[in-house]
Amino acid sequence: MANTRTVTVINGDGIGPEVSAATIRVLEALKVPLEFEFKDAGTEVVAKFGTNLPHETVEAVLKSGVALKGPTGTVVGGGLPSANVGLRKRLDLYSSLRPVKSVPNVKTRYENVDLVVVRENTEDLYVGLEHIIVPGVVEALKIITEKASTRIARFAFEFAKKNGRKKVSAVHKANIMKLSDGLFLDCCRKVGREFPEIQYDEVIVDNLCMQLVKDPTRFDVLVTENLYGDIVSDLCAGLVGGLGMVPGANIGERTAVFEAVHGTAPDIAGKGIANPTALMMSAVMMLEWLDLKDEAIRMQGAIQKVYGGEAKVRTGDLGGSATTREFTDAIIAAL
Ligand code: NAD
Structure with a gap:
């Protein structure tokens, strides 16, 4: 595909792979001119690499210039230094941008x-x-x-x-x-x-x-x-409804890593019930940063439509009963 840009995807730990897979499904349904390369980071890859931030992951983001990242766990007290802090320092992602905006029908x-x-x-x-x-x-x-x-x-x-x-x-x-x-x-x-x-x-x-x-x-x-x-x-x-709702971007001079504000949510990891909205909205910020404006508007519009819609498709953190997959299906249907 002409002008296809590579995005490095770091699934991360806990609910990371779940919200990351959901977000990639939406991006693929949008037929964005992006290619995804998957790289490792986090506590779950330490046994394989001997570190939570493998050199090849940092190199890949340096080369692609853009990453979509799930949360990575950090041990409280002791343990390895945070992979997040390491990534932000190594790539000089000096600015963290976190828009906090009310979402229709999410009662707060x-x-x-x-x-x-x-x-x-x-x-x-x-x-x-x-x-x-x-x-x-x-x-x-x-x-x-x-x-x-x-x-x-x-x-x-x-x-x-x-x-x-x-x-x-x-x-x-x-x-x-x-x-x-x-x-x-x-x-x-x-x-x-x-x-x-x-x-x-x-x-x-x-x-x-x-x-x-x-x-x-x-x-x-x-x-x-x-x-x-x-x-x-x-x-x-x-x-604005909790950690499932707030996206983020870590931005440097040449490189940007888009990730939700939330962490690995160990209490709900592996259950298929995480709210992927925050990472999806981070992906919208990524599309804007990549100058893929139409795709960004469509994806943002679908999120607004699902929240504003009658069907009230909501994950458990917002009082609903939709699984991550069901919520993602609704977003894709609304694109
Ligand atoms: P957390 O954000 O993981 O969870 C706090 C609460 O919010 C939990 O009850 C969780 O279930 C809920 N929650 C968070 N995201 C959710 C989502 N998408 N859908 C539904 N519910 C959600 O915070 P924590 O428990 O303090 O941290 C857990 C781990 O995550 C720690 O190791 C911490 O260091 C790490 N962390 C990583 C990042 C990152 O990678 N950017 C950010 C914050 C925390």
């Missing part, structure tokens, strides 16, 4: 949530620099640089400008972490001055959490360091 406390979390993806406490100083005392280093903070701030403002967004709010705790979060804020302010048409304000992260629960409609684009962004995105997912 709010009906008109429409905000975007832009999370810095390469530094902060996620650099994994932890040391035992003496038994019983551990030091973890939070790294914040001018370069990464300026880069993510510029990404957030450019995203806002390109997408007709009105306001960027910088999320921080500079009242306590005066130097590190202070530097992040300085960078956001400086970049903000280059975008006079976009409103800019600042919000302390704990206050943000309270405000989001009370009235998420007052926020537009949130730009955050790595850790705050991780936590705030899960909170935001809860505002």
Whole structure:
């Protein structure tokens, strides 16, 4: 096929292979001009490769420039470093973009949530620099640089400008972490001055959490360091129906990895009941990034149609009884 682009697919762990297969089925039904190459990562491939992030997987994404990824598990305490963090660092996917939008007929406390979390993806406490100083005392280093903070701030403002967004709010705790979060804020302010048409304000992260629960409609684009962004995105997912509903993209200069916000969901893995919407919506973001606009509109339209439709095809997390396959069949029928 002419102009066929290769997409690296990483199925991942837990519900990863289930939501990934569902999403690929929809993409194939759309007859997208894409070829899928499957590569491994995650805890389930450690026995085979001796690592959760095989070199050939990183090389494949570097070569294709684009990946669709299912969640990969990380051991709590001990164990190998996270494959996610490793992939984001190795490919310099410095920006994590997470649109959080109400979906028709998915009943939550709010009906008109429409905000975007832009999370810095390469530094902060996620650099994994932890040391035992003496038994019983551990030091973890939070790294914040001018370069990464300026880069993510510029990404957030450019995203806002390109997408007709009105306001960027910088999320921080500079009242306590005066130097590190202070530097992040300085960078956001400086970049903000280059975008006079976009409103800019600042919000302390704990206050943000309270405000989001009370009235998420007052926020537009949130730009955050790595850790705050991780936590705030899960909170935001809860505002629109849960983790099954929020897509994401990890974007660098040349490479992008599209993955849902959710994890491996070990409690429901292997049961065929996972909600594939979040990865499907991540695939819509991927189609847009690849400039396959018509396909993106069709896939997004099918998701809206299924949620907006009378038949109420819903997976268990949203109170329905559809299996992953039944939900996917409904999406394909709505294309
Ligand atoms: P989780 O997101 O896997 O699950 C939290 C809850 O949400 C569970 O009850 C789960 O059943 C539910 N849920 C999540 N996605 C769902 C879906 N698509 N459909 C229906 N229900 C869904 O969070 P966790 O339990 O904290 O993490 C499990 C593992 O996932 C950990 O090892 C963690 O490190 C990893 N993780 C990976 C990623 C990633 O690869 N990007 C992201 C987050 C967590």
